[in-house]
Amino acid sequence: MRLLKALSKTACMALLGAAALAPAVQAQAQEPGITPTTIRIGMFGPLSGPSMAYGFDVVNAARMYFDKINREGGIHGRRIEVVVEDDRCTANDVVAAVKKLVEQDQVFLLNGGSCSAPVVAARDYVVRSGVPWVMLNASGDGALYPPQPNIFGALSISQRAVGGSTVEFATRQLSAKRIGYINHDDAYGAWNLEAARFQAAQNGAELVVESINPNISDVTAPVLKLRAAGVDAIVIATYARPAQLILKKAQELGVNKPIVIAVNAIASLKQLVENVGSREAFRNVYIQELLAAAPGSEKLAWVYDLYRQSYPDLAGKPDHPQVYMPYGIAPAMVIVRALQAAGPEPTRAKVIAAIEQLNFDSGVMAGPIAFSPTERAGQKASIYFRFDGQTMTPVPGVFASRWTYRGQ
Template sequence: MKDRITCVWLGAALLAAGLIHSAGAAAQEPGLTEKTIKIGVFSPLSGANMAYGFDVINAAKMYYSKVNKEGGVHGRQIELVIEDDRCNANDLVSAVKKLVEQEQVFMLNGGSCSAAAVAAKDYVVRSKVPWVMLNASADGALYPPTDYIFGAFSITQYAVGGSVVDFGQQHLKAKKIGYINHDDAYGAWNLEAAQVTAKEVDVQLAVESINPNITDVTAPLVKLRAANPDMIAITTYAKPAALIIKKAHELGITKPIVLTVTGTANMSQLVENVGNKDALKNFYVQDVLADAPGGPKIKWVYDMYKEYYPDLDAKPDHPQAYMPYGIAPAMSVVKALQDAGPNPTREKVAENLRNQKFDSGVMAGPIEFGQNDRAAQESTIYLKFDGTQQTLIPGSFQSRWKYKG
């Protein structure tokens, strides 16, 4: 009898110890309680580049609110801690460190500016915090792939450059493309893929690489005019893109001009900066959504925005062009948390992200990660834009470039 009592006591003690250990392990997971899960969100919410992220973060917020209204994730409500990274590397790294070290978030969902996002790569990998980017391409943070960083929901620069060549060759039947990129790492990424794709589809590139802060684009445009390309591809930010479009018209260049998604944050501002709609008579823009902005496939996103932000929706230039881009990364976070089960850990979430695949219904292609790929999606669409109306071009277009590790 005594032995039986001893065994029962030992069993109870071991069970209690196991429960205490389990509870202690859960308590040690940052940002996680029985009722909440804390996610750190960051984007440029002020400054000259806020158009790249202000409404993107609003879209993510409204999606998380929708999830919370529907019961959260395994009964936990998503709690957001939001920081302004100002599209600046130092500010972004500071924001990430604050979220991880002071706010003790469970994971990160942020970043709208590529160069700034790349600056946080080493810290995030060392900290082993799962990071799902918003709309930054941030190729330098995605390649080589790591276990904790996932992005390019709005496609990488490698996809940007290869896709625009694919579109030029397929839709515009271009044999020679005048290609304008930035003379930095951002520009080198898209140019590398453009060159790979051009070689595969037998297209010649005439390349002009310019400083992102250029104020006079006459010289590169004169060189391109002399090269007599069948089209001009612009893979720059919005300000130099407007200068290029305006100068091309002044120089009598009438060949098609295609602006990649890198310069389309505010289309009405672009039109204003160009100053002449005649410059847009043969003009196309690249996008990564499943449909034209406001089109039937993604109308639900714009309807949700109007419901959540009626005051913003009533203002000019809202929702901003990149707004829908915030939905797919938030979906990715929620799916990874759901798939990790009722007792998630950072490692479980990261592992689920590494094998994630789903159709967002928002972006041009499926969201898919793999063991050697951290770029969420690689498909693009194109629209003809006359300064007022955007007309969808049938089909989707892709880069031929692949990471070979």
């Protein structure tokens, strides 16, 4: 009888213990994309179409870094499993890719986005879903400001930081007091212009702004206006095609002032020179670069070596790796560090909290990768090169934007 009572008491205690543990077990089971042996990550970027140069090899770089982590033992005994979707750099395709990855593939977190305007279309859905999203190389200002609870990006740089850094360079390095600033007449252009104006005011400089349509075919008017305004330097913060037209027109019209080309204007330096058609147009040109050193330099050799090992067929082609390829490393590092910090029983909430505390030197990008509970843009610095159409000559120093979000 005593034995039965003891057994009954033990059974009750076991049931109570199981009941107490049930919510924790259930909570862990409810985390999508996590198994005892794997962590599923959803990636998306332009794998086809006219904008693929902005992201195809960026996706490849992130994947090869995850593969490297897997070879080294994974994260707390789990291998990273990647599911990839083509977003073609269009808003509709970005949203479709994100929804598929979250709803059908049941990924634990997202790592994607190479084109700034299209990624904004996925912001509201991602916030509602609660899935952590670490962007690839999109600036994504419209999804990062105001700060969203589960979205992190600008691992290459935000558009606001692009504008701030180029003006910092023009004033500090080129001693420009009057700066011609050419941007797009859309939200993308407004983002970089906001910080450019802030930086100019901070540095005691004046901006002469020409905002152009991204599809402009004749840039004579804006170039003539800047020449007439007597600017000390010109910053081109447009996409590649308008930048090529502006460089060519500036040379035709005899503009001899320094020209600073923002990183988003350069999909391929080789193509830039070919499309402009004259090395004379590059007699006084500076190129913004977001990496810590020149692409292919000794400091970044490990990235290019890893690419050749990972994609021997691609590495043998003349257009690969694409210029933005190394940009995929920093977001992959963020994800790996956050998963490591989240511990052996990761949850989305733990990963988000871990990202908010990250502050490290990637060794790949120009400035530190740093987030906070109120800052979702991870990298704000650039280096610069003098470019004569053939040779890149580094300019000493790192030039960072000082613009910060103030709840506008």
